[in-house]
Amino acid sequence: MALLEKFRQLAEAHEALVRTSTDPFRVTIERILSPTEAIVNGRQMILAGTNNYLGLTFDPECLDAAARAVYEQGTGTTGSRMANGSFNSHAALERELADFYGRRWCVLFSTGYLANLGVISALTGQGDVILIDADCHASIYDGCRMSGAEVIRFHHNDPGDLNKRLRRLGERRTNTLIILEGIYSMLGDQAPLSEFVALKKEYGAYLLLDEAHSLGVLGEQGRGLSESAHVDSGIDFIVGTFSKSLGATGGFCVSDHDEMELTRYVSRPYIFTASLCPSVIASTRAALRILQTRPELRTRLWNNARRLYDRLKELGFKLGPTLSPIIAALFERREVAIAFWNGLLEQGVYVNMILPPAAPEGGSLLRCSISAAHTEEQIDRIVEAFAAVRAVTESPRQT
Amino acid sequence: MTRYEEILPQLYEILRSYAKDGQSLSEDTELLSDLGLDSMKVMQLLLETEERFDISIPLNIIPNVRTAGDFARQIEQLTEQR
Numbered sequence: 469m470a471l472l473e474k475f476r477q478l479a480e481a482h483e484a485l486v487r488t489s490t491d492p493f494r495v496t497i498e499r500i501l502s503p504t505e506a507i508v509n510g511r512q513m514i515l516a517g518t519n520n521y522l523g524l525t526f527d528p529e530c531l532d533a534a535a536r537a538v539y540e541q542g543t544g545t546t547g548s549r550m551a552n553g554s555f556n557s558h559a560a561l562e563r564e565l566a567d568f569y570g571r572r573w574c575v576l577f578s579t580g581y582l583a584n585l586g587v588i589s590a591l592t593g594q595g596d597v598i599l600i601d602a603d604c605h606a607s608i609y610d611g612c613r614m615s616g617a618e619v620i621r622f623h624h625n626d627p628g629d630l631n632k633r634l635r636r637l638g639e640r641r642t643n644t645l646i647i648l649e650g651i652y653s654m655l656g657d658q659a660p661l662s663e664f665v666a667l668k669k670e671y672g673a674y675l676l677l678d679e680a681h682s683l684g685v686l687g688e689q690g691r692g693l694s695e696s697a698h699v700d701s702g703i704d705f706i707v708g709t710f711s712k713s714l715g716a717t718g719g720f721c722v723s724d725h726d727e728m729e730l731t732r733y734v735s736r737p738y739i740f741t742a743s744l745c746p747s748v749i750a751s752t753r754a755a756l757r758i759l760q761t762r763p764e765l766r767t768r769l770w771n772n773a774r775r776l777y778d779r780l781k782e783l784g785f786k787l788g789p790t791l792s793p794i795i796a797a798l799f800e801r802r803e804v805a806i807a808f809w810n811g812l813l814e815q816g817v818y819v820n821m822i823l824p825p826a827a828p829e830g831g832s833l834l835r836c837s838i839s840a841a842h843t844e845e846q847i848d849r850i851v852e853a854f855a856a857v858r859a860v861t862e863s864p865r866q867t
Numbered sequence: 868m869t870r871y872e873e874i875l876p877q878l879y880e881i882l883r884s885y886a887k888d889g890q891s892l893s894e895d896t897e898l899l900s901d902l903g904l905d906s907m908k909v910m911q912l913l914l915e916t917e918e919r920f921d922i923s924i925p926l927n928i929i930p931n932v933r934t935a936g937d938f939a940r941q942i943e944q945l946t947e948q949r
Contacts, residue, residue, distance in 0.1 A: 602910075612926075620924070620928040
């Protein structure tokens with residue numbers, strides 16, 4: 469097969485998709501107006517697929533902090549921390565995150581994706597075992613592949629299946645890293661964390677929790693599922709991202725294990741990429757302060773999520789199993805999901821479309837992510853759009 | 868009968884539900900090109916095989932499995948490690 473031959477099938481699938489649909493993978497936001505509105509295809513849209521859970525991307529404190537940092541420290545660091553050195557602000561954010569989680573150590577990464585790659589590949593290697601929840605994010609799968617460890621999946625959110633697989637490992641169980649997510653990005657469901665922590669302790673394994681979608685969303689202080697499930701101390705490594713609740717880009721890992729600090733010397737995704745730029749660090753630090761001092765944002769987020777979840781459920785849409793700021797409508801047929809997504813765009817509502825094989829169980833999803841910045845009127849307009857599009861397309865899968 | 872020879876007919880039983888009507892199975896049957904398995908079906912096949920043999924199949928072995936025979940050899944090794 470010639471080098472580029474493998475792209476032919478992809479090109480055909482892409483052409484077939486865009487014959488009947490706006491290209492869902494190349495939507496251009498022509499002008500961003502606020503955390504919840506933008507001009508797309510020349511039309512004003514409600515953004516309901518941004519992961520901007522606390523709506524902080526236009527918060528005045530975050531904007532000011534970023535702008536000041538640009539003028540004081542420049543637009544970029546132009547290299548890695550290992551080679552070019554760290555800015556004071558890198559170290560300050562690491563200290564603030566460690567304090568926020570009550571952990572000894574924190575290491576920053578340039579994106580959330582790189583955080584998973586960097587941490588997993590540094591912690592595990594040949595001879596080790598990684599047990600991952602089957603619905604884990606691609607960054608976790610890629611980190612596993614990079615590590616060279618043996619990678620075994622267990623059934624999504626199934627402590628019984630994890631137990632069975634830990635038992636099968638015999639003495640290798642203490643060389644095992646279990647990886648879970650706080651809130652899963654496709655359906656918005658949460659891990660039964662206390663049961664997983666009990667198993668981790670029973671078998672003497674290690675546990676890494678990715679709180680990408682739960683930081684700022686769960687827990688009284690906003691620390692995520694480890695806080696809301698009251699099992700902070702049972703988690704060895706917590707990974708998170710700045711690109712959702714904190715409204716920027718970047719990633720981190722916190723831990724009480726002293727070896728965390730040593731991962732800086734072996735983690736290639738930490739070493740061989742440019743470090744976070746000063747404006748991103750500055751807005752993230754401001755957002756982290758807001759996350760801790762304005763709990764009303766979390767209240768508003770959950771009120772908005774409940775409003776949309778309940779209304780869509782009343783309309784008969786099949787949704788994810790639990791209330792969450794990620795609200796996914798499930799469709800059995802791919803073509804119905806595509807038509808529905810285009811219909812929502814025409815109605816002025818932008819959501820994420822997830823097609824097989826990315827969606828669980830072979831179905832398709834239209835995924836909304838709700839923000840504290842949405843108004844009740846915007847939520848109602850999203851509901852009206854779903855109802856209007858439903859009237860002209862085939863009914864979605866019923867519960 | 869070797870362990871491999873014991874595993875093979877049990878594996879065929881699982882693979883039969885993925886085969887086309889009347890398609891015969893052998894050690895040389897290619898899982899992707901002959902059975903037309905996509906990534907979702909591969910994952911389903913792994914789960915069924917794990918249950919049947921009470922093993923955990925690492926994702927790492929997938930690139931080394933092309934035929935039913937390859938798969939049976941991997942299962943043989945994994946059952947020996949228990």
